[in-house]
Amino acid sequence: QQQVRQSSQSLTVWEGETAILNCSYENSAFDYFPWYQQFPGEGPALLIAIRSVSDKKEDGRFTIFFNKREKNLSLHIKDSQPGDSATYFCAATFYNQGKLIFGQGTKLSIKP
Amino acid sequence: EAAVTQSPRSKVAVTGGKVTLSCHQTNNHDYMYWYRQDTGHGLRLIHYSYVADSTEKGDIPDGYKASRPSQENFSLILELASLSQTAVYFCASSDREVFFGKGTRLTVV
Numbered sequence: 001q002q003q004v005r006q007s008s009q010s011l012t013v014w015e016g017e018t019a020i021l022n023c024s025y026e027n028s029a030f031d032y033f034p035w036y037q038q039f040p041g042e043g044p045a046l047l048i049a050i051r052s053v054s055d056k057k058e059d060g061r062f063t064i065f066f067n068k069r070e071k072n073l074s075l076h077i078k079d080s081q082p083g084d085s086a087t088y089f090c091a092a093t094f095y096n097q098g099k100l101i102f103g104q105g106t107k108l109s110i111k112p
Numbered sequence: 113e114a115a116v117t118q119s120p121r122s123k124v125a126v127t128g129g130k131v132t133l134s135c136h137q138t139n140n141h142d143y144m145y146w147y148r149q150d151t152g153h154g155l156r157l158i159h160y161s162y163v164a165d166s167t168e169k170g171d172i173p174d175g176y177k178a179s180r181p182s183q184e185n186f187s188l189i190l191e192l193a194s195l196s197q198t199a200v201y202f203c204a205s206s207d208r209e210v211f212f213g214k215g216t217r218l219t220v221v
Contacts, residue, residue, distance in 0.1 A: 009152070034210075043116075043202050043212030044155070089154055098143050098206035099170070102154035 003027060004092050006103035014111050019080045021106045023090030024072040030092040034100070035064065035075050038087045047088070048075070051095060080110045115139065116213035118203050124219045131190040133216050135203030143207070144186040145170070146178060149200045149215070158201075161186055193220045 007022040025033075031052040036044035050057040050064040050073070057064045061078045077084055090103040115138045125131045137144065143162055147155040157170030159178035167178040175197060177189040190197055198220045203213045 004154075041214070043204075043214050045212070046209055096208055098145060098204070098210045099157060099160060100155070100210060101171075102147075102156070104152055104154045 002104070003101045004090055004103040006090050006106050008106050009104070010107045010109070012109045012111060013080050015080055015082060017080055019077040019084070019108055019110070021075040021077075021088050021090070021108065022072065023074065023103055024070075025092045025101075026071070027092070027101075028068075028071060030094065030101075032093050032095040032097075033064070033066065033073055034091050034093075035062075036089040036091060036102075038089065038105075044089055077108075080108075082110045082112050084108060085110045116203055116205055116211050118201075118213040118216050120216060121214065122217040122219075124221060125190075125193045127193060127195060127220055129193050131193050131218065131220075133188040133190075133201055133203075133218070135186045135188075135213060136184055137186075137203075137205040137211075138184065139205050139207075139211060140183070141205035141207050141211075142183065143205060144180065145204045145206070145210070146176075146186070146188045147202045147204065147212075148172065149202060155202060158188065193218075195220050 003026045013019045034049035035047045037047040038044040063076045066073045087105045091100040145160040146158045161167045161180040179187045201216045
Protein backbone atom coordinates (compact mmCIF):
# COMPACT_ATOMS: atom_id res chain seq x y z
CA GLN A 1 0.00 0.00 0.00
CA GLN A 2 1.42 3.34 -1.08
CA GLN A 3 1.27 5.56 2.00
CA VAL A 4 2.25 8.69 0.10
CA ARG A 5 1.08 9.06 -3.47
CA GLN A 6 1.94 11.65 -6.09
CA SER A 7 -0.65 11.99 -8.79
CA SER A 8 1.69 12.47 -11.76
CA GLN A 9 4.90 10.69 -12.73
CA SER A 10 5.76 13.56 -15.03
CA LEU A 11 4.63 17.10 -15.72
CA THR A 12 5.62 19.62 -18.39
CA VAL A 13 4.86 23.33 -18.19
CA TRP A 14 6.02 26.39 -20.12
CA GLU A 15 8.52 28.80 -18.65
CA GLY A 16 6.74 31.47 -16.64
CA GLU A 17 3.70 29.29 -15.85
CA THR A 18 2.78 27.92 -12.43
CA ALA A 19 3.57 24.24 -11.99
CA ILE A 20 1.28 22.36 -9.61
CA LEU A 21 2.39 19.04 -8.14
CA ASN A 22 -0.13 17.03 -6.14
CA CYS A 23 0.35 14.60 -3.27
CA SER A 24 -1.92 12.59 -0.98
CA TYR A 25 -1.24 10.45 2.07
CA GLU A 26 -2.90 7.66 4.03
CA ASN A 27 -1.89 8.07 7.66
CA SER A 28 -3.79 10.91 9.30
CA ALA A 29 -1.23 10.92 12.14
CA PHE A 30 1.55 12.28 9.91
CA ASP A 31 2.23 15.87 10.88
CA TYR A 32 5.21 17.00 8.81
CA PHE A 33 5.35 17.12 5.03
CA PRO A 34 8.59 18.08 3.29
CA TRP A 35 9.08 18.40 -0.44
CA TYR A 36 12.44 17.39 -1.86
CA GLN A 37 14.02 18.42 -5.14
CA GLN A 38 16.40 16.06 -6.90
CA PHE A 39 18.63 16.73 -9.89
CA PRO A 40 20.18 13.86 -11.89
CA GLY A 41 23.20 12.38 -10.14
CA GLU A 42 22.44 14.18 -6.89
CA GLY A 43 20.73 13.31 -3.65
CA PRO A 44 17.35 14.82 -2.75
CA ALA A 45 17.54 18.27 -1.15
CA LEU A 46 14.90 19.82 1.07
CA LEU A 47 12.96 22.47 -0.84
CA ILE A 48 10.14 23.47 1.48
CA ALA A 49 8.14 21.82 4.27
CA ILE A 50 4.87 22.29 6.12
CA ARG A 51 3.51 21.12 9.45
CA SER A 52 -0.07 19.92 9.71
CA VAL A 53 -1.06 22.83 11.95
CA SER A 54 -0.73 25.13 8.90
CA ASP A 55 -2.65 25.15 5.65
CA LYS A 56 -0.14 27.17 3.64
CA LYS A 57 3.61 27.65 3.57
CA GLU A 58 5.33 30.04 1.20
CA ASP A 59 9.02 30.44 0.38
CA GLY A 60 9.77 32.67 -2.57
CA ARG A 61 8.29 31.10 -5.70
CA PHE A 62 7.39 27.89 -3.87
CA THR A 63 4.13 27.42 -1.95
CA ILE A 64 2.62 24.39 -0.26
CA PHE A 65 -1.16 24.21 0.14
CA PHE A 66 -2.24 21.65 2.74
CA ASN A 67 -5.69 20.12 3.33
CA LYS A 68 -5.69 18.04 6.49
CA ARG A 69 -9.30 16.93 6.15
CA GLU A 70 -8.76 15.61 2.63
CA LYS A 71 -5.26 14.32 3.43
CA ASN A 72 -3.69 15.99 0.45
CA LEU A 73 -1.26 18.75 -0.36
CA SER A 74 0.15 20.47 -3.39
CA LEU A 75 3.35 22.25 -4.31
CA HIS A 76 2.96 25.33 -6.48
CA ILE A 77 5.99 26.64 -8.33
CA LYS A 78 5.23 30.14 -9.55
CA ASP A 79 6.99 31.65 -12.58
CA SER A 80 8.62 28.33 -13.50
CA GLN A 81 12.20 28.52 -14.74
CA PRO A 82 14.19 25.97 -16.80
CA GLY A 83 16.41 25.50 -13.73
CA ASP A 84 13.38 24.15 -11.87
CA SER A 85 13.43 21.07 -14.11
CA ALA A 86 14.02 18.24 -11.64
CA THR A 87 12.24 15.41 -9.88
CA TYR A 88 10.13 16.46 -6.90
CA PHE A 89 9.31 14.13 -4.05
CA CYS A 90 6.55 14.62 -1.54
CA ALA A 91 7.26 12.99 1.82
CA ALA A 92 5.49 12.51 5.13
CA THR A 93 6.63 11.81 8.65
CA PHE A 94 6.26 12.85 12.26
CA TYR A 95 7.83 16.16 13.20
CA ASN A 96 11.42 15.86 14.48
CA GLN A 97 11.64 12.32 13.17
CA GLY A 98 13.67 11.60 10.07
CA LYS A 99 11.96 8.38 8.98
CA LEU A 100 10.52 9.82 5.81
CA ILE A 101 7.87 8.07 3.73
CA PHE A 102 8.32 9.21 0.12
CA GLY A 103 5.96 9.43 -2.79
CA GLN A 104 7.18 8.02 -6.08
CA GLY A 105 8.22 11.41 -7.42
CA THR A 106 7.11 13.76 -10.19
CA LYS A 107 9.57 14.62 -12.94
CA LEU A 108 9.00 18.26 -13.83
CA SER A 109 10.15 19.65 -17.14
CA ILE A 110 10.04 23.36 -17.90
CA LYS A 111 9.90 24.26 -21.59
CA PRO A 112 11.61 27.54 -22.49
CA GLU B 113 26.85 23.27 5.24
CA ALA B 114 25.78 19.82 6.33
CA ALA B 115 27.82 17.11 4.65
CA VAL B 116 27.09 13.45 4.02
CA THR B 117 29.71 11.59 1.98
CA GLN B 118 29.09 8.20 0.43
CA SER B 119 31.63 5.79 -0.98
CA PRO B 120 31.92 4.36 -3.50
CA ARG B 121 29.80 6.49 -5.82
CA SER B 122 29.25 3.51 -8.08
CA LYS B 123 29.94 -0.19 -7.87
CA VAL B 124 29.44 -3.33 -9.91
CA ALA B 125 29.07 -6.46 -7.81
CA VAL B 126 28.73 -10.12 -8.62
CA THR B 127 25.63 -12.05 -7.60
CA GLY B 128 26.30 -13.80 -4.30
CA GLY B 129 29.19 -11.53 -3.39
CA LYS B 130 29.46 -9.28 -0.36
CA VAL B 131 29.03 -5.53 -0.79
CA THR B 132 29.68 -2.80 1.75
CA LEU B 133 28.50 0.76 1.16
CA SER B 134 29.98 3.41 3.42
CA CYS B 135 28.66 6.71 4.68
CA HIS B 136 30.37 9.47 6.66
CA GLN B 137 28.73 12.59 8.07
CA THR B 138 30.30 15.68 9.54
CA ASN B 139 27.02 17.16 10.79
CA ASN B 140 27.27 15.88 14.34
CA HIS B 141 23.82 14.32 13.85
CA ASP B 142 22.66 11.43 15.97
CA TYR B 143 20.30 10.02 13.34
CA MET B 144 21.48 8.30 10.17
CA TYR B 145 19.55 6.42 7.49
CA TRP B 146 19.97 4.24 4.45
CA TYR B 147 17.41 4.59 1.67
CA ARG B 148 17.07 2.79 -1.61
CA GLN B 149 15.79 4.48 -4.79
CA ASP B 150 14.24 2.61 -7.66
CA THR B 151 12.65 4.19 -10.68
CA GLY B 152 8.97 4.81 -10.01
CA HIS B 153 9.21 3.98 -6.30
CA GLY B 154 10.69 7.04 -4.70
CA LEU B 155 12.99 6.30 -1.78
CA ARG B 156 12.39 3.51 0.70
CA LEU B 157 13.97 3.18 4.15
CA ILE B 158 16.21 0.13 4.66
CA HIS B 159 17.88 0.71 8.04
CA TYR B 160 18.40 3.61 10.39
CA SER B 161 20.27 4.40 13.58
CA TYR B 162 19.70 6.77 16.48
CA VAL B 163 23.02 6.20 18.22
CA ALA B 164 26.39 4.57 17.67
CA ASP B 165 26.50 0.78 18.05
CA SER B 166 22.76 0.47 17.48
CA THR B 167 20.72 0.01 14.31
CA GLU B 168 17.02 -0.41 13.56
CA LYS B 169 15.13 -2.02 10.70
CA GLY B 170 13.32 0.23 8.29
CA ASP B 171 10.58 -0.65 5.86
CA ILE B 172 12.57 -2.96 3.54
CA PRO B 173 15.41 -4.52 5.60
CA ASP B 174 15.43 -8.01 4.09
CA GLY B 175 18.79 -8.85 2.50
CA TYR B 176 20.58 -5.94 4.19
CA LYS B 177 22.53 -5.40 7.38
CA ALA B 178 23.72 -2.12 8.83
CA SER B 179 26.56 -1.10 11.11
CA ARG B 180 27.05 2.15 13.06
CA PRO B 181 30.51 1.96 14.66
CA SER B 182 30.62 5.67 15.48
CA GLN B 183 28.39 8.72 15.32
CA GLU B 184 30.00 9.74 12.02
CA ASN B 185 29.95 6.43 10.15
CA PHE B 186 27.11 4.20 8.98
CA SER B 187 27.57 1.23 6.63
CA LEU B 188 25.13 -0.83 4.63
CA ILE B 189 26.12 -4.46 4.06
CA LEU B 190 24.79 -6.85 1.46
CA GLU B 191 26.08 -10.27 2.54
CA LEU B 192 24.84 -12.06 -0.58
CA ALA B 193 24.13 -9.55 -3.31
CA SER B 194 21.24 -10.34 -5.64
CA LEU B 195 20.09 -8.92 -8.97
CA SER B 196 17.07 -7.36 -7.26
CA GLN B 197 19.38 -5.19 -5.17
CA THR B 198 20.50 -3.20 -8.19
CA ALA B 199 19.48 0.35 -7.27
CA VAL B 200 20.76 3.73 -6.14
CA TYR B 201 21.41 3.88 -2.39
CA PHE B 202 21.29 7.08 -0.38
CA CYS B 203 22.64 7.71 3.06
CA ALA B 204 21.24 10.56 5.12
CA SER B 205 21.65 12.19 8.50
CA SER B 206 19.27 14.41 10.40
CA ASP B 207 18.54 16.61 13.32
CA ARG B 208 15.20 18.17 12.31
CA GLU B 209 16.08 18.40 8.61
CA VAL B 210 17.24 15.34 6.67
CA PHE B 211 20.42 15.79 4.61
CA PHE B 212 21.21 13.28 1.88
CA GLY B 213 24.46 12.18 0.33
CA LYS B 214 24.94 12.05 -3.44
CA GLY B 215 24.13 8.35 -3.65
CA THR B 216 25.85 5.10 -4.64
CA ARG B 217 24.76 3.42 -7.86
CA LEU B 218 25.00 -0.34 -7.30
CA THR B 219 24.72 -2.75 -10.19
CA VAL B 220 24.59 -6.45 -9.38
CA VAL B 221 25.41 -8.72 -12.33
